[in-house]
Amino acid sequence: MSRLLIRDLAQIASHQGEALRGRALGAVEVVEHAHVLVGEEGTIESVGPMRELPEIEGDVEEVDGTGLSAIPGLIDCHTHPAFAGDRAYEFALRAGGATYEDLLAAGGGILSTTRATRAAGAAALGEIVARHRDAMLAHGTTTFEGKSGYGLDRDTELAQLEAIVAAGGLPTWLGAHAVPPEQPDADAYVDWAIAEVLPAAAALATAADVFVERGAFGIEPARRYLRACGDAGLVLRLHGDQLSEIGAVPLAIELGARSVDHLEATGPEGVMALARSDVAAVLLPVAALYLARPMPPARALVDQGALVALATDFNPGSAFCESLPVVATLACTQLQLTPEEALGALTVNAAHVLGLPDRGRLAPGLRADIVLLDAPDWRHLAYHLAGDVVHTVVRAGRVVVSRA
Ligand code: NIG
Numbered sequence: 001m002s003r004l005l006i007r008d009l010a011q012i013a014s015h016q017g018e019a020l021r022g023r024a025l026g027a028v029e030v031v032e033h034a035h036v037l038v039g040e041e042g043t044i045e046s047v048g049p050m051r052e053l054p055e056i057e058g059d060v061e062e063v064d065g066t067g068l069s070a071i072p073g074l075i076d077c078h079t080h081p082a083f084a085g086d087r088a089y090e091f092a093l094r095a096g097g098a099t100y101e102d103l104l105a106a107g108g109g110i111l112s113t114t115r116a117t118r119a120a121g122a123a124a125l126g127e128i129v130a131r132h133r134d135a136m137l138a139h140g141t142t143t144f145e146g147k148s149g150y151g152l153d154r155d156t157e158l159a160q161l162e163a164i165v166a167a168g169g170l171p172t173w174l175g176a177h178a179v180p181p182e183q184p185d186a187d188a189y190v191d192w193a194i195a196e197v198l199p200a201a202a203a204l205a206t207a208a209d210v211f212v213e214r215g216a217f218g219i220e221p222a223r224r225y226l227r228a229c230g231d232a233g234l235v236l237r238l239h240g241d242q243l244s245e246i247g248a249v250p251l252a253i254e255l256g257a258r259s260v261d262h263l264e265a266t267g268p269e270g271v272m273a274l275a276r277s278d279v280a281a282v283l284l285p286v287a288a289l290y291l292a293r294p295m296p297p298a299r300a301l302v303d304q305g306a307l308v309a310l311a312t313d314f315n316p317g318s319a320f321c322e323s324l325p326v327v328a329t330l331a332c333t334q335l336q337l338t339p340e341e342a343l344g345a346l347t348v349n350a351a352h353v354l355g356l357p358d359r360g361r362l363a364p365g366l367r368a369d370i371v372l373l374d375a376p377d378w379r380h381l382a383y384h385l386a387g388d389v390v391h392t393v394v395r396a397g398r399v400v401v402s403r404a
Pocket residue numbers: 080109110113211239242287313315316317318319
């Protein structure tokens with residue numbers, strides 16, 4: 001691989017440091033008239049003003065950054081890309097007044113996607129996840145996490161994890177997403193999943209996740225599931241406080257989870273508890289928008305010192321959207337975060353949630369994941385609602401998307 005020089009950029013914007021809380025989340029370093037030089041290994045060799053560009057010997061591929069700005073590759077730390085079929089019919093029902101909970105209770109929602117996903121077969125799932133990965137990439141996502149959770153049987157759960165790995169994603173076993181119809185209840189299902197799926201899932205996945213909610217998994221089965229997953233070496237994550245506050249935040253803290261995600265229903269005590277803990281708060285404003293629910297208490301979480309990340313929650317039911325730039329816009333318009341805070345939550349803090357300290361910032365030695373925005377001011381990332389703002393994407397030093 002030859003070296004890559006991105007020259008004459010109008011701006012570069014990046015955070016420094018990892019796992020940012022409070023004011024540090026808003027501290028972006030902006031360099032005007034800048035360069036990024038990528039080495040043969042696909043890592044950043046030099047980044048800074050053009051006047052500090054080192055002498056380059058040998059071959060180098062050049063990208064003209066005139067009129068463009070550069071940010072770190074975006075990191076989507078919460079997606080559900082391994083599903084077959086769609087839920088357009090339910091989308092229409094919800095537009096007519098049906099609720100997400102009613103559809104799930106009636107055997108639709110997650111369970112309707114489970115029926116389609118079980119029927120799809122492993123080869124189709126591989127193609128589906130690769131297609132969604134490419135769509136994410138076109139929106140500037142250079143790293144994605146992907147969850148299973150639409151199989152709820154052994155073979156389909158494992159096929160989903162394999163499809164996510166094959167597409168280059170970070171796999172999370174969402175074994176406890178809903179109780180499938182062949183199981184009597186949440187307790188029996190969790191026992192079965194721990195005995196029959198966990199050993200193989202733990203060999204494929206890096207994390208485990210559970211949907212803690214009325215109508216999905218209550219605190220006791222969630223605790224049992226997560227403890228078993230933790231014992232098997234998996235990082236723990238939770239879908240918590242999406243529709244109701246039934247104790248997901250205290251459970252996440254008790255178990256030393258990496259993150260609790262959603263938090264639309266979290267009250268002041270939960271905010272304070274998270275701020276004092278090492279559990280990251282992953283906020284998913286597209287899901288709140290899509291289901292017309294209250295937005296999570298982002299401002300309070302950041303101000304009180306919680307570790308906040310943002311993600312799409314891409315899935316066929318509650319967030320059919322691959323775009324992290326849209327998430328950035330929602331963060332600034334609905335969550336009262338600044339563009340600087342949104343960028344940090346989509347890069348360094350998302351990298352922390354996924355345990356990837358080698359990316360999320362533009363700094364020498366880190367993986368060269370770079371997004372060039374088609375604007376001289378990097379804040380167009382959030383400013384241009386659903387705009388075609390991504391111009392070029394570099395992943396591990398290679399240009400993988402280019403509008404040049
Ligand atoms: O994060 N809430 C649970 N899981 C997903 C939705 C999955 C679905 O509706 O298919 C979420 O919103």
